Every structure is written in C-alpha cells, then in structure tokens.
Amino acid sequence: MSVLTADLPVSRSLPGWAGTAALLAVAYVAVPIFGTSYLFEAILLPFLALSLAGLGLNILTGYAGQVSLGSAAFMAVGAFAAFNFNLRVESLPLIASIALAGFAAAAIGLVFGLPSLRLKGFYLAVSTLAAQFFVQWALTKFSWFSNDSASGVIDAPPLSIAGVAFEGPVGRYLFSLTVVTVLTFLAYRLVISQTGRNFIAVRDNETAARIIGVPVLKTKLLAFAISSFIIGVAGVLWAFAYLRTVEPAGFNLDRSFQILFIVIIGGLASIRGAFFGAALIVVFPLVLSRLGSFLLGDIFDSGVLDMSQRIVLGTLIILFLILEPDGLVALWDRVRKRIGTGLRRS
Amino acid sequence: MQAMNYAFGGLGSVPFPPDVQEHLAGLDARTDDGGARHAEARDSALSLSSISLSFGGVVALTDIDISVRKGEIRAIIGPNGAGKSSLINVISGVYRPDRGHVRIGKNRYQQVPTQKLARLGIARTFQNLALFKGLSVLDNVVAGRAYTVRSTFLGQIAGLGRARREEADARDRAGRILDFLHLGHVSGRLAGTLPYGLQKRVELARALVAEPDILLLDEPMAGMTATEKNEMAGFVRAARDQYGTTVVLIEHDIGVVMGLSDRIAVLDYGRKIADGTPEEIRADQRVIDAYLGVASENEDGEGI
Amino acid sequence: MSDFDWLFFIEVLVGGLLSGVMYSLVAIGFVLIYKTSGVLNFAQGAMLLFAALTFVSLTERGVPFALAFAITFAIMVVIGIAIERTVLRPLTNKPPITLFMATLGLSYVIEGAAQLIWGTQVHGLDLGIEDLPFDVGGVFISQFDIFAAVVAAGMVAALSAFFRYTRIGLGFRAVADDQFAALAIGLRLPWIWATVWAAAGLVALVAGLLWGARVGVQFSLSLIVLKALPVLVLGGFDSILGAIVGGLLIGATEKLAEVYIGEYFGGGIEGWFAYVVALAFLLVRPSGLFGQKLVERV
Ligand SMILES: Nc1ncnc2c1ncn2[C@@H]1O[C@H](COP(=O)(O)OP(=O)(O)OP(=O)(O)O)[C@@H](O)[C@H]1O
Ligand SMILES: [Mg+2]
Secondary structure: OOHHHHOOHHHHOHHHHHHHHHHHHHHHHHHHHHOOHHHHHHHHHHHHHHHHHHHHHHHHHHHOOOOOOOHHHHHHHHHHHHHHHHHHOOOOOHHHHHHHHHHHHHHHHHHHHHHHHOOOHHHHHHHHHHHHHHHHHHHHHOHHHHOOOOOOOEEOOOOEEOOEEOOHHHHHHHHHHHHHHHHHHHHHHHHOOHHHHHHHHHHHOHHHHHHOOOOHHHHHHHHHHHHHHHHHHHHHHHHHHHHOEEOHHHOOHHHHHHHHHHHHHHOOOOHHHHHHHHHHHHHHHHHHHHHHHHHHHHHOOHHHHHHHHHHHHHHHHHHHHHHOOOHHHHHHHHHHHHHHHHHHHO | OHHHHHHHOOOOOOOOOHHHHHHHHHHHHHOOOOOHHHHHHHHEEEEEEEEEEEEOOEEEEEEEEEEEEOOOEEEEEOOOOOOHHHHHHHHOOOOOOOEEEEEEOOEEEOOOOHHHOOOOOEEEOOOOOOOOOOOEHHHHHHHOOHHHOOOOHHHHHHOOHHHHHHHHHHHHHHHHHHHHOOOHHHOOOEHHHOOHHHHHHHHHHHHHOOOOOEEEEEOOOOOOOHHHHHHHHHHHHHHHHHHOOEEEEEOOOHHHHHHHOOEEEEEEOOEEEEEEOHHHHHHOHHHHHHHHHHHHHHOOOOOO | OOOOOHHHHHHHHHHHHHHHHHHHHHHHHHHHHHHHHOOOOOOHHHHHHHHHHHHHHHHHOOOOHHHHHHHHHHHHHHHHHHHHHHHHHHHOOOOHHHHHHHHHHHHHHHHHHHHHHHOOOOEOOOOOOOOOEEEEOOEEEEHHHHHHHHHHHHHHHHHHHHHHHOHHHHHHHHHHHOHHHHHHOOOOHHHHHHHHHHHHHHHHHHHHHHHHHHHOEOHHHHHHHHHHHHHHHHHOOOOHHHHHHHHHHHHHHHHHHHHHOHHHHOOOHHHOHHHHHHHHHHHHOOOOOOOOOOOOOO
C-alpha cells in the first residue's frame, strides 16, 4: 500500500510472506549450522547492526523526507546509554537496558529534530551535523559516560536474556537477528499505517499534507524519534554484539555517511532497501581487498585499499543516483520479474 | 439548468439541497430576530473583508471583499497574475494577508490556521498538482481523512480496534469517492504515474473525501480536453448537489464558468472589478475590456 | 569588570575575524556553484584537498611556484568541467538533495583519488610568509592571517569584478536569477557552468594553499568543508556577501567562545559551536543574514 509494495503486485500475495518465512528459517537454522566464525564476525554481525541503522534512517529520510547526516550520533547515544543503564542500574535486565537506550536515543533525536520544524533541505541537513559533532564531543569529553576508563574504550557486557546467555559469534548473531527481526516487523507495520502514510505525505508535499489535516510538526518529530530509537538500538548491537567494545571514535561522521549510503544504495523508502544496502556496504570492501591483493599483489596494502574503497564507494553512490535512484531493491525486483516472465515463457 | 435556478433564486430563498435546507430551517428557528444583515451573515459560508497582500514590491491583492453563500458555486475569474490563486491561498491560510481578515462560519481570522483547515470544514485542490507522488491513488485519497485520525502510532502498529476501525472507514469512504469520480480502475497505481487529467481528478477526490462544507478549487480543469472538462464540471456540480458543498472555483474557461457558477467575481491586477451573476458579468463593460474580450478567443482555455 | 583585559579581547576578536576570512574563502566556493546550479557542492572540501596536494607535490618535485600554480589550476578546471558533465548534468532536474548526495559521493572519489595519486603523508607548505605576530598598537596580529585576509579580499574583489563586467559573468548572474529566462535569451548554460566550476576550482586552489600553509597539506584539509557549512547556513547558500559576513561572524564568535567560555565546557567546543550559533540564528531568522523572506508558491 505504500511505495514499498505499490508497484509490486508480486510480493503482495502469499509468496511475499512465504519468502520472508523461508528467509527467517534459513537465517535461524541453516546459517548457525553451516556458518563459519568469519562469516559471523566479519559479515553477519556488522551487516545486522548496519541494516537496522539503515532501516532507522530510511524511516526518517526515505519515508518522512528529512535528510539526516548525524545517524552515527544516535548510534553512539544508544550504545553509551545501554552501557550506562546496564552498569548503573542494578539488576536491570539487558533487554530493558536496550529498550531504555532506544528511548534515550529517541529523546536526543527529538531535540535535534526540533530544527526540522523550521528548516528544510540543506539547512536541515547541515543542522543534523550539529548532532553528530555535539554528541561525539560530549561522549569524549565527559569520561563519566565511559565510566572514567582511561582509554575511553570499554568492554561491552555479555549478552543474556532471561538467563539465556548468547555467547560466541553464533549466540551474538542470534541475538542480533532476533532484535533486528522484531524491530523490522514493527517498522513494517508502521510504514503501512496511517502514520506511515503521513510520513510520505509530509515528504511529498508538506503544504498539501498540512491542509488535509496531517499534523505536520508532530509527524516530523515522531519520525525523528522513531528513527533515532531504531538507530540507537542499532548502535547497541554494533557495540555489544559486533565490536564488543564501546567507544565514541567508531561513531564518527564517516559512519553517518555510511548509513546514508546504505539507504541510497539499497533504496529509499523501502524496508528491504536497508538490508540490501547494508549487505553491499559490508561485503564490497571484503571483495575489493581480495580482488586487489589477487590482481596487484603487495602494492595493494591497507592504505591503497582504504583509498580505493573510498573511490569505489563514491562512484557507486553517483552511479546509483544517476542510473537506479530507487536503489538495489528496484534492480532486484526488475531482475526477478524478468526471470519470472522468462520462466513462464519457457 | 439547475445552477441558473440557484443564481436567480435571490437572497433568503436560495434553494439549497434538502438536507441543507433542513439545517438552515433549524438555524432560523433558533435565531428569529431576522434582519437583512443577520440573514446575510447566516447564509454566508465564507467571507473576505478588505484583504490586501503583497510580495516584496509585487501587489497581489488590493482591498478585496468577497462573500460566499452556503451551497453556491462561486467562481473567481481574471487574467493571469490577477491574484486568484493568492486569494485561495489566503483563504486556506497558506499566505498571510497584509491587511483584512477572513471569516469562516462564525470565526474571524487574520491568518487562517492551515493545520485546522480540514476541521473547519474546508478542503482544496491546487493549481499545480500537489498529490503525494509516492503514494497510491487510493492512499492519496485515504490521506484526505487524516484530520479524523485519533489513534496513536502505537495503536496503529499493534492494530488496535480504533486504529483498525479508522483505517477501514477511511478506505471505505475513499473507495466510494473513487467510484463516484470513475477512478476505481487506477486506485492501486502510484499517483505520480497517472496522466495529468487523472491526477487532477485524484486531487478532487482527496478533497471530497474529507466531506468539506467548503471546497476551494484552483483551476481544476486546466490542461484538460473538452470532454474531460465537461466530466469534471459534472463532478463539481454533483458534489454541490449531493453533499450541499459550497464551492469556490477558479477557472479560465469562460464557457465552463458561465454554465457552472451561481455568482462570479472578476479580479484584475489584484482588484475586484466586478461581482455578480453570470448574466451581469457577461454584460459588464469593464470585464469585457479587461478580460472577456481576450478570453473569448481562448474559449478552449489554452493560452490563458 | 574593571580588570577585563580589553587589549586581549581585541586580540582574540581580530584573530577570530581573520580566521573567519579563511572560512569565508572556502564558503565562497560553495556559493558560486550553488547560485548557478542550485547544488550544495559537498565536494568543495575534497577539491580543496586535491588542489593543495597537487600543488605541493609539484613544487616538491622542483616545479617553480607559478608554473605549479598554473598546472594545478588547469587540472582543477578540467576536474570541474568533468564533474559538471558526468555527474551533475545527468542529474539535472533531480531534487537538490539528490544532487547534494551525489556531491557527497564525489567527495569520496576525489579524496580517494588525491591520496591514491599523491600518497597519504603530511606535506608542509611554505608560501614564504612567516607566521610572526605583528604589533598594531599593542594588539598582536599574525602576519600570516593578514596575508590570508588580503588574498581573500583580493579574490572576492576579482570575482565581483568578473561577474559585474564580463559577458560570461553577467550571464552567470542571469542564470542565478532565473535559469529559464537565461535559456530563453540564448545564454549558453554549459559555458556558464563550466566557467563557474573553473572559478570554484580556483577558489579551492587558493583556499587550499592558504589552509595548507596553515595546518599542513593532509587529509584533514577536506574536513574544512565542515567549517564552511555553518558559515553558509548563516549567510545563505546563495550570497557571496553572506559568505563573507557569515565567515567573519563565525570566526569571531568561535574564537571568543573558545577563549572565554570554552573552559566551562572543558574545551574542544570548536567542533560544534559554530553549528549551534548558526542554528540559533536560523531559528530566529529562517531566511538567514541577507536572504529575503520567500513565500513558497502554491
Ligand atoms: N509566493 C509568491 N511569491 C512571490 N510572488 C507571488 C507569490 N504568489 C503569487 N505571487 C505574485 O502575485 C501575483 C498574483 O499571483 P496569483 O498566482 O495569485 O495569480 P493568478 O490569478 O492565480 O494567476 P494564474 O492565472 O496565472 O494562476 C503575481 O504577480 C505573482 O507573481
Ligand atoms: Mg493561479
């Protein structure tokens, strides 16, 4: 009913749900059995955290049309808030810490979303940079946030819920997978609801939306809050499940851009887009480094890798914007449709 | 022909559709002190008093007085840049007039609160399409019920009773309006992908689904073929006849305007130069000089 | 308040104003492109880095100053035109924010390329101006800052003259006012765009040299774009005067804040303070310093 499925009669019917169920079955059963620890540590864990962050940003930018360049700040707020709730509130279950961290990120998101009530476009995009720099500064400056640890780097607590410990790469993977699945389902419910429709209305024509009675200001703030909540939880997964440490440096401007790129490459205003984009962003550097050292040998050191990554990433962004503005999702659907008609014909 | 009857019905005995008449009768019973001024105030759905508006150095409106009676189709015509759209934007609160005020029902406003417009019973369409391109036609029209939504986003995510009822009700009404406007066959398409004429009609649907007391239409037939125009004129008339909606209509096609409206106001360079029934306007020398003389060469509406 | 050190205050203020000039210089590059094509060119910082890196690498290889300058300028012009052709033109008529994201991608490409070609080490850059303090009636001012301010002022004067008195410059202003009208009277937009990108390249080169001499030529040069953004928000993306005044304001408040209230925040506030100033200002006056109030057409 939204952009997500309107042009996609295929995924509307049962096969859509069957596909999702099959995917979940593979993710929950086959992957843990056959996956190597490299697969979990280097690919799936960052993939899940970044997908969730991309999903959060997509709600704000893709659906509600408010560009944010400060996503990493909200990830940082989530990670540090979860760390501190877990540390300072005794016997608080981990899941509660994570939820509270989400709310903390939502609250900060709400504050930095306030300019959106008066500013638009570039002005708003630039103002979200304030969030990026301010949050990073505050977390570095006030060592209370990192429990006065000398290096500013702190270990994440072990993951356990209701006595069940999620240990090792597989455990952390299953933990992340569950959090991501639940939040994705809720986000899906949101974007097909009246509120989701309001997001798109505000994005496509703010004046018309206001005139038909969409509460524009409330809708924008809600988009900021919900998006920041999801990104905050993504930050928790990033720190607790993937990196196992919490440090401000990892949540820098480059990370914010990375999340924005995930959304652009994957597909704006699409739930699946965040996953497609994150997959590409996580996998392509690994491929590039293999390919580089295979073709060029020793010249392809980490410095060169880093630079060529930037070049390839930047080029990808430009190419997608020019050739496939609806992202990998649109590409995927086209390919699938073509294969579908090909099969039917033969 | 019915439109003409309205126009010549005269003050106080305007033949409103039955339900509206009933409503008015109820009002009459309560306020029985009568008097021409009260009658005027009671019958008027909307009025503008000495509205002036300018942008930087450009004067868009100068000292405009216009009143719109309940249930009438009130046309506003005038050459390009005369200030017609500005007038509708003032009524809908998109522009803030430099001077003057707008009265809607019993309320007087310096600037009309746009976010409350729908609840005040006013809906509008736009000269330049203002659909939500990323939503399906059906969703665009369902969005027209936004002002009635009371459920919270949490309720909607959880699919609680009220959220479900609201959504079902909105879809139901939207479906009916789409059928009424013969748009049923495109309801699943993305609004942005429709041809221009259909998009204009979807905008009308989005406005109508709110069941407004007053409908503001800014060139709803611009860029349409003669057949499409006739169809659209039929819809506008039907909306008034079936729902008793008051209509303020901006339109360049004089033929359509003369046939459809009860009263016409003519703007030129931001001033009102004439106001009256189609017959009076047709005979008005100033209007002929300023506008009709040119417009008659452009009967089909292009080029104006 | 009797023990308030006015001399010191003025010294800080002047220092701030002068570093503000450096911000303005970067911001002007943005304004040029924004005015003609409505693009907020995030890659301006990367262009600045590329220019400075190219120039330094050339002089380090023994190319004389003037020649190195000319070669770098030529390269910047080619890059600018290439960007306009390959990236922006296919995106004509796309929403401004899409164009912005494209330039974000562009900045990644240029940064990557600059360092892939010239390496990642930090280069010193000596413009022959010593950074010695300079006594003006008891107030010490950096000689380098003054030099930078003079260059920036010269730059602004040259650009203004160019846009006021040359045919192509007048075309630029026509395009900035109304693209369609400019097309209608037969102005060749591609030429104007190419010129503007060349001018932006020149601004990037000059700013890159000044900043490079100041902080060393290295990757972080491209982050100067982040200093220019609050200036642009304050002064308006489309006003050269705004970029100048905005730069001065941001430079001065930033320095003053750092010196007088920074300690209450534990220092290091320069990363976000400018943004807060610009935002606070915008919330009070959404059209910026010089922008007139525009009412969205409906
Ligand atoms: N938002 C705005 N900003 C600046 N000037 C405006 C704005 N809106 C309208 N104007 C100016 O006000 C005058 C009246 O414009 P308006 O759009 O109301 O005319 P109109 O009668 O609707 O014309 P048309 O038949 O072309 O739609 C014009 O000179 C127009 O340029
Ligand atoms: Mg108009």
